[in-house]
Amino acid sequence: MKPEMPRARRQRRVLPAEVRTGHLIAAAAELFLSKGLDATTVDDIVARAGVAKGTFYHYFTTKADVLLALRARFSQDFNSRAQAAIDACAPDDHHARFRAWLRGAVSAYVANFRLHDVVFHDFTHDRRRSQEKDMVIDQLAALLDAGQKAGAWNLPDTRAAAFILFDGMHGVVDDAIASARLDPEPLCEILEDMLGRMLIR
Amino acid sequence: MKPEMPRARRQRRVLPAEVRTGHLIAAAAELFLSKGLDATTVDDIVARAGVAKGTFYHYFTTKADVLLALRARFSQDFNSRAQAAIDACAPDDHHARFRAWLRGAVSAYVANFRLHDVVFHDFTHDRRRSQEKDMVIDQLAALLDAGQKAGAWNLPDTRAAAFILFDGMHGVVDDAIASARLDPEPLCEILEDMLGRMLIR
Numbered sequence: 001m002k003p004e005m006p007r008a009r010r011q012r013r014v015l016p017a018e019v020r021t022g023h024l025i026a027a028a029a030e031l032f033l034s035k036g037l038d039a040t041t042v043d044d045i046v047a048r049a050g051v052a053k054g055t056f057y058h059y060f061t062t063k064a065d066v067l068l069a070l071r072a073r074f075s076q077d078f079n080s081r082a083q084a085a086i087d088a089c090a091p092d093d094h095h096a097r098f099r100a101w102l103r104g105a106v107s108a109y110v111a112n113f114r115l116h117d118v119v120f121h122d123f124t125h126d127r128r129r130s131q132e133k134d135m136v137i138d139q140l141a142a143l144l145d146a147g148q149k150a151g152a153w154n155l156p157d158t159r160a161a162a163f164i165l166f167d168g169m170h171g172v173v174d175d176a177i178a179s180a181r182l183d184p185e186p187l188c189e190i191l192e193d194m195l196g197r198m199l200i201r
Numbered sequence: 202m203k204p205e206m207p208r209a210r211r212q213r214r215v216l217p218a219e220v221r222t223g224h225l226i227a228a229a230a231e232l233f234l235s236k237g238l239d240a241t242t243v244d245d246i247v248a249r250a251g252v253a254k255g256t257f258y259h260y261f262t263t264k265a266d267v268l269l270a271l272r273a274r275f276s277q278d279f280n281s282r283a284q285a286a287i288d289a290c291a292p293d294d295h296h297a298r299f300r301a302w303l304r305g306a307v308s309a310y311v312a313n314f315r316l317h318d319v320v321f322h323d324f325t326h327d328r329r330r331s332q333e334k335d336m337v338i339d340q341l342a343a344l345l346d347a348g349q350k351a352g353a354w355n356l357p358d359t360r361a362a363a364f365i366l367f368d369g370m371h372g373v374v375d376d377a378i379a380s381a382r383l384d385p386e387p388l389c390e391i392l393e394d395m396l397g398r399m400l401i402r
Contacts, residue, residue: 117327124325126318128379157391160373164395167372168365175364178329190358194365198398 021059023049025073028066032118037067071119074112075132079139081108086143094147098199099192101143102169106191107184109173137162153199165195222260224250226274229267233319238268272320275313276333280340282309287344295348299400300393302344303370307392308385310374338363354400366396 027049031040042063046056060066085104089096109116123130137159144158144165155161169191176187228249232241243264247257261267286305290297310317324331338360345359345366356362370392377388 120326122325124323125321128375156394159376160391161395163372163376164365164369164392168369171364171368172361174329175360190361191365193357194362194399197401198395200398 017059020049020051020055021069024051024056024059025066025070028063029070029115029118032067032070033114037118037121067119070115071132074115074119075135078105078108078112079135082136082139092150094143094150094152095196095199097143098147098196101140102165102191102195103184103188105166105169106173106188109170110177110182110184110187113173113177133166136166140166147199151201154201155198161198164198168195218260221250221252221256222270225252225257225260226267226271229264230271230316230319233268233271234315238319238322268320271316272333275316275320276336279306279309279313280336283337283340293351295344295351295353296397296400298344299348299397302341303366303392303396304385304389306367306370307374307389310371311378311383311385311388314374314378334367337367341367348400352402355402356399362399365399369396 024045028040028045031044031048035044040063042053042056045063045066046053049056060069082101082104085100086097089100120132140162141159144153144155144161147153148155148158172191173187176182181187225246229241229246232245232249236245241264243254243257246264246267247254250257261270283302283305286301287298290301321333341363342360345354345356345362348354349356349359373392374388377383382388
């Protein structure tokens with residue numbers, strides 16, 4: 001039996017790693033939202049996750065480290081949801097694919113803006129680029145490039161168009177959130193109308 | 202001669218107040234840009250402005266106070282420049298007025314982005330509204346409302362359109378600044394084309 005041990009132990013350690021970091025990140029997210037980022041301690045996080053402090057330090061160095069992991073998870077989740085909505089449309093229906101992106105983006109942002117504000121709390125005006133924004137822009141620019149190639153629309157610059165669509169959507173939804181208009185439907189309708197006007201032949 | 206004295210003294214104090222605060226704000230702006238916000242002291246500011254420390258404290262309470270005054274001046278300047286560009290167009294040429302706003306906004310932002318970054322250094326994502334942004338949005342929404350009333354275009358929501366136009370412009374210019382493309386002309390052309398598509402009847 002002895003030769004089997006390392007493999008079994010390795011398997012046991014590989015699986016729980018993802019589960020455990022997942023629990024720690026989820027516990028941190030809940031605490032950041034309820035107590036605030038500054039007031040949350042590593043002790044709070046391990047207590048909420050129900051793990052020993054040593055487990056935390058096995059995977060993370062500091063609280064800031066968990067926040068980075070949470071930010072990455074938040075962005076990947078946003079992109080995956082948008083991609084799933086896009087992929088549910090016919091590959092050649094580029095206008096439907098754009099509307100699916102827009103609806104996915106608006107509803108994800110409205111639903112998760114509090115967590116959005118936690119993970120991007122240190123993103124200021126002078127930070128013009130980030131890995132997270134690049135990811136969103138690249139996804140949208142790819143969608144726009146495909147439609148452009150197929151002749152669905154004619155844009156002078158698909159990357160610039162992606163910024164107008166994403167930042168324009170962001171600005172309209174931010175204003176809605178600031179006035180507590182949290183129903184995504186009227187926002188989607190207005191944005192579909194106005195942003196859709198850019199996507200002409 | 203004695204009854205004339207108070208009036209003359211009052212006049213002498215009223216005029217220099219604006220000039221002196223102007224000098225102090227300008228000196229602070231230069232230092233914030235060259236030394237950075239944190240490294241600049243009140244001593245640096247009075248030395249650069251060539252005034253006594255007491256003069257500083259006559260008009261301002263702290264360094265943060267000068268920064269607020271600088272931010273207000275920056276925003277008012279942005280708006281005045283945009284308004285001057287708009288007002289140089291015929292009152293009924295709404296498309297020309299929009300293009301004038303756009304060109305004014307793009308060139309002012311590209312020319313002053315370093316000062317922009319200083320005065321808005323603490324504006325983060327979770328800060329959805331500000332007096333400064335409201336001022337820009339109100340100006341643009343008024344332009345859009347006038348064009349809408351005259352039948353130059355037909356927008357489902359002029360305030361939402363103002364956010365798309367301003368935040369879309371901001372996003373495209375931010376990407377350009379991040380890649381050191383500081384010539385406003387190609388940016389204006391692309392933005393005029395794409396944003397102008399929204400302004401249809």
